[in-house]
Amino acid sequence: MLRSQEIRDKAPEMDSLRIGMGWSVEDLSRPQIIIESTYGDSHPGSAHLNTLVEEVYEGIVKKGGKPSRFFTTDICDGQSQGHDGMNFSLASREYIANMIEIHMSATPFDAGVFIASCDKGLPAHLKAIARMDIPSIVLPGGAMEAGPNMLTLEQIGMYSAKFKRKEISKEEYMNFKHKACPSCGACSFMGTAATMQVISEALGLALPGTAYKPAKSEHLLKVAKKVGEHSLKLVEMDLKPSKILTYKAFENAIMVHAAIAGSSNSLLHIPAIAHELGIEISPDTFDEIHRRIPCILNIRPSGFYPGEYFWYAGGVPAVMEEIKEYLHLDVLTVTGKTLGENLEELRRNGYYEECYSYLEKKKVKKEDILKGIHNPINPQGAIAILKGNLAPEGAVVKHSAVDPKMQQVKLVARPFDSEEEALEAVLSNKIKPGEAVIIRYEGPKGSGMPEMFYTTEAIASDPNLASSIALITDGRFSGATRGPAVGHVSPEASEGGPIALVESGDIIQIDIPNRRLDIIGIDGKKLPQAEIEQVLNKRKSTWVKPKAKYTKGVLGVYTKLAVSPMKGGYME
Numbered sequence: 001m002l003r004s005q006e007i008r009d010k011a012p013e014m015d016s017l018r019i020g021m022g023w024s025v026e027d028l029s030r031p032q033i034i035i036e037s038t039y040g041d042s043h044p045g046s047a048h049l050n051t052l053v054e055e056v057y058e059g060i061v062k063k064g065g066k067p068s069r070f071f072t073t074d075i076c077d078g079q080s081q082g083h084d085g086m087n088f089s090l091a092s093r094e095y096i097a098n099m100i101e102i103h104m105s106a107t108p109f110d111a112g113v114f115i116a117s118c119d120k121g122l123p124a125h126l127k128a129i130a131r132m133d134i135p136s137i138v139l140p141g142g143a144m145e146a147g148p149n150m151l152t153l154e155q156i157g158m159y160s161a162k163f164k165r166k167e168i169s170k171e172e173y174m175n176f177k178h179k180a181c182p183s184c185g186a187c188s189f190m191g192t193a194a195t196m197q198v199i200s201e202a203l204g205l206a207l208p209g210t211a212y213k214p215a216k217s218e219h220l221l222k223v224a225k226k227v228g229e230h231s232l233k234l235v236e237m238d239l240k241p242s243k244i245l246t247y248k249a250f251e252n253a254i255m256v257h258a259a260i261a262g263s264s265n266s267l268l269h270i271p272a273i274a275h276e277l278g279i280e281i282s283p284d285t286f287d288e289i290h291r292r293i294p295c296i297l298n299i300r301p302s303g304f305y306p307g308e309y310f311w312y313a314g315g316v317p318a319v320m321e322e323i324k325e326y327l328h329l330d331v332l333t334v335t336g337k338t339l340g341e342n343l344e345e346l347r348r349n350g351y352y353e354e355c356y357s358y359l360e361k362k363k364v365k366k367e368d369i370l371k372g373i374h375n376p377i378n379p380q381g382a383i384a385i386l387k388g389n390l391a392p393e394g395a396v397v398k399h400s401a402v403d404p405k406m407q408q409v410k411l412v413a414r415p416f417d418s419e420e421e422a423l424e425a426v427l428s429n430k431i432k433p434g435e436a437v438i439i440r441y442e443g444p445k446g447s448g449m450p451e452m453f454y455t456t457e458a459i460a461s462d463p464n465l466a467s468s469i470a471l472i473t474d475g476r477f478s479g480a481t482r483g484p485a486v487g488h489v490s491p492e493a494s495e496g497g498p499i500a501l502v503e504s505g506d507i508i509q510i511d512i513p514n515r516r517l518d519i520i521g522i523d524g525k526k527l528p529q530a531e532i533e534q535v536l537n538k539r540k541s542t543w544v545k546p547k548a549k550y551t552k553g554v555l556g557v558y559t560k561l562a563v564s565p566m567k568g569g570y571m572e
Contacts, residue, residue: 002235003108003134004032023066030066031235033228034109036100036128038121040073045117045193048184048215049141052224056113056139059228065235067228068109072099074121077451077478078153078187087448087550089120090268090476091558094571096124097131104132111231115224117141117186117215118193123269126200127570129241130276135234136241137334138206139227140197142215144185146306152188153180154301154478157457164427165462185215188307189300191478195262196269201316202256203273204244204333208342209351213311219354230334237336242277248328250274250281251289252339255326258293258381259319260310261302264396264477264487267383268449272568283385283394283566287515290381295400296322296371302382302400305369312358313369317346322372386486388518389532390472390498390508393490394566398477399512403467406484407513411436411470412524413506418442419452419475426458426465433468436508440499441546442475443492444562444569448555453478456485470510472517474499474565486510486517488565494546501539 008014008028015028035056039049053069060067074096080086104112112134114125122140129136146152156177163173186193194212201211207227213220250270257266271281297319299305320327320343329340337345346352359366371377382400387393399407414431415438416422422439425431437459443449452475459465470484474492477485491497498519502508507521521527522535550556561571 002031002110004110005029007108027066030064031110031232033060033065033067033231034104034112035067035069035115036103036112036125037071037115038074038096038118039071039115042073043076043079043118044144044181044184045076045141045186046074046121049115049117052115052139052141052220055221055224056115056228059225060231063229063232065232070103072096074116074118074124077119077192081451081453086450087555089451090444090449090569091554093120093124093127093269093272094558095554096121097127100125100128101131104128104134109134111135111235113137113139113227113231115139115141117197119191119196119265122193122196122200123273126203126205126269126273127276129205130245130273133240133242135231135237135239136205137227137231137234138200139224140200140206140211140213142185142213142217142220143194143307143311144181144188144215145183145308146188147179147182150306151176151180152300152306154187154189154191156180157453158461160454161427161458161461183216186212186307190260190262190297190302190307190310192263192265194307194310195257195260195266198256198260198262198316199253199266199270202253202320203249204331204339205241207335208333208346209315209317211316212307213315214308233336234334239334239336244332244334245273245277246331247279249331250279251285252327252331254286254289255293255323256316256319258290258383259295259323260297260299261295261382261398261400264383264398267396267488268476268565268569272570275568275570286383287385290383293323293326293381294373294376295378295380295382296373296376298369298371298377303377305364309362309364309369312355312362313366314352314355317343317351318355318366318370322370384512384515386510386512386515386517388516389529389536390502390519391489391517392498393564394488395472395486395490395517396488397486397512402484402512405467406470406510408511409470409509410520411508411510413438413502413508414504415440415502419450419455423455423458426455426462431465431469433464435469437469437471438499438502439471439473439475440493442473443494443565445559446474446492446494447549448558449476449565449569451476451478452485452487459484472499472508476565489517490564490566492565496540496543496545498536500543501536503539
């Protein structure tokens with residue numbers, strides 16, 4: 001018996017209450033499918049999702065199911081930038097997942113369709129899917145169009161810094177701001193939103209070729225209806241996420257992540273999703289895979305083209321074809337077939353021809369956007385995991401965005417206890433070449449782990465600093481971050497990690513090829529490691545743990561329960 005029918009026997013009011021919503025008596029006995037989405041007037045990635053919800057709804061009804069719409073609107077990282085609203089961003093992932101769990105537990109369903117587009121909404125849905133383990137399918141919400149002259153949102157931080165430095169006029173600045181988001185959909189670059197759409201398909205939870213399609217395309221509406229129809233097949237097959245989300249599936253997703261130069265925030269999300277299934281994805285797994293899988297995608301922010309070109313070049317399946325020799329092709333997917341079978345079917349059914357027809361209109365070749373593994377953009381993936389006495393548990397750097405001259409450097413520490421102080425110092429030219437800007441107490445337990453986007457953009461947009469300084473933090477970065485930025489430093493400062501003990505004048509060594517991040521000198525003088533340890537131990541003995549920034553509300557709970565950034569920043 002279906003779960004939805006079992007509960008009717010246990011809750012006699014169920015039928016009455018559903019008839020009160022307009023259900024027919026016949027509807028009560030149909031397979032019941034929950035449609036979860038982040039629809040709401042929160043940002044362009046969610047504002048259009050109700051259109052997709054309705055198409056999914058029709059597809060479910062067409063195949064004899066009874067759908068129920070549930071909504072847990074997400075927030076926008078872009079609108080949270082520059083103020084304490086950003087502190088709520090990572091925590092929102094946990095609360096969206098928890099709300100979906102409540103929806104699905106209070107009233108059991110037979111299957112679920114999950115629709116989201118962006119940074120925390122999509123990983124929250126993936127966490128909930130893994131946690132609840134009922135037949136489930138993801139519909140990614142698609143990509144925003146680029147503005148005039150390929151203008152995309154991640155450039156606005158750069159133009160903001162230029163405006164504050166009086167390098168462009170107010171009129172120019174306002175023009176950029178008003179034209180950067182011409183449509184709905186996730187931001188048009190391979191930031192966290194786009195990356196997580198790709199990951200949902202790479203994990204096998206979205207139909208092949210459906211991730212990060214242009215959000216305004218008719219294709220996405222057709223896919224939505226097909227997804228609704230397919231949810232009934234999932235009920236018939238009893239195909240649960242735990243059969244799909246295996247360790248090999250996560251390895252596939254990380255391989256794709258390496259190939260596309262995906263967002264560093266994925267190191268928070270992929271381990272957190274796997275944790276729901278009792279699977280541990282260590283930082284070393286990311287580093288090992290990124291060392292051997294080349295970066296082949298020429299999409300912003302690491303590449304040239306806006307995000308919509310990703311699907312025109314064949315999307316996730318095209319990336320997988322290029323790295324196929326590395327992938328686990330035998331993993332099961334939401335189609336009920338293996339990954340290898342899905343790729344073979346796409347080659348036969350005209351999928352690629354349809355994608356490439358858009359490239360012809362744009363007068364761009366597929367090879368301009370997606371390279372092969374033998375002529376990659378970078379011989380390694382974009383992410384490196386650094387360890388050392390400054391980050392004993394690890395730190396993350398998107399080395400594909402780091403100037404070659406900054407791959408192995410010694411810098412003088414300039415520590416700040418908040419991003420606001422650091423940003424002011426950068427914009428007012430108080431930071432000099434050869435310095436390492438340290439931003440601390442911004443980890444999960446410190447302040448919720450906000451992004452350092454404005455500071456990284458201020459550095460990246462300043463030619464004097466972009467190739468001469470680095471930013472090191474226990475906070476995180478936007479998926480659009482460029483330049484020499486090392487984040488997720490663990491243990492974080494609020495837990496007494498070494499980053500809390502750094503003082504002005506300490507010498508910091510960044511060695512990306514050898515994956516090291518170390519304090520190698522004190523007060524401008526290089527010292528043996530044994531002496532460095534003695535100094536750090538002495539500093540630790542007088543260090544005082546700061547008073548908690550948040551003691552109540554959602555951040556009071558999150559900052560109390562959050563685990564290390566290198567574990568995924570989930571609550572435990």
